[in-house]
Amino acid sequence: MVPPNVHIQYVDEVVNISDGESFExxxxxxxxEGIFCGGSSGTNLGAALRVARDLDKDAVVVFIICDTGEHYLTKHHSDEWLKSKRLLEPQKMTAGLISGTKAANAPQSLVSVKPEDKLAEALSKMDELGLTQIPVLEEGKPVGSLRENRVLAKVVRSRxxxxxxxxxxxxxxxxxxDVDASAQEVTQRLQSSPAVLIEEYGRITGIITRHDVLDLKLGNTGSLA
Structure with missing residues (x-):
């Protein structure tokens, strides 16, 4: 809808955004982001994302949150309403979702060690938490890893x-x-590594192991699509 009071001379480009994309x-x-808004704000974000694709990486894009979501609780904020309109896409399994479906007895937050930690302390932490591998982080950045079987083999030879x-x-x-990486990408990486790290906004926030994915495939913690 184009309102009669629009000043079309100031419009450089018109971007079409579907209802489904706006609602999603x-x-x-x-x-x-914790921003409870309406569909028009979703439309604005969709257009901003389209425009941003063609801009320089240092460009700043501003869009307007123009409505609140409280008027749409029974509309696009309702799964049942979206299903009735055939607008609800099946949720795609991502690295972040896989990490969030770990078994109850698994550590729910990232466990790591530092390069300067003593190996004995690192092994003690792994044993206490039942971990077979652990990332080594320095100032939040991955710099290495420890695998229990390989480390123990070295310790047996050189105590x-x-x-x-x-x-x-x-x-x-x-x-x-990335936290939004597909389940397919995660499983591909796990073919050559016992674990993958999850990055969100430049920070390492989680880890997925082969065992985590196996639990999903066996239906112990959820479903892997």
Whole structure:
């Protein structure tokens, strides 16, 4: 709808955004940013994202949150309403969702060690939490990893390594995937690595192991699509 009071001479481009995309982006603003808004704000975000694709990476894009979601509780903020209108897309399994479906006895937050930690302390932490691998982070960045079976094999040959720093025995870091990476990308990475790290807004926030994915496939914690 184009209102009669629009000043079309100031409009440089018109971007068409579907109802489905508007509603999904409106709901996404609520889930990820805590902004409870209406469908028109979702439309604005959709147009902003389209425009941003063709801009320089240093460009700043501003869009307007022009409505509130309280008037749409029984509309696009309702799963049942969206289903009745055939506007609800099946939820795609992502790295973030896989990480959020870990078994109840698994650590729910990222556990890591530092390069300067003693190996004995790192092994003790792994044993206490039942971990077979652990990432090594320095100032929040991945710099290496420890795998229990390989570390123990080294310790059996050279017991003095228990007093050594983690940096002396760590191996290469686990691969990193974005929090929104697809389940397919995660499983592909796990073919060559026992675990992958999850990055969100430039920070390492989680880890997915082969065991986590196996639990999903077996239906122990959810479903892997």
């Amino acid at each position: 982006l409106s709901r996404q603003l609520g889930r990820t 003095h390594l228990l007093e050594a720093a983690v940096s002396e025995v760590m191996e290469e870091s686990f691969p990193v995937v």
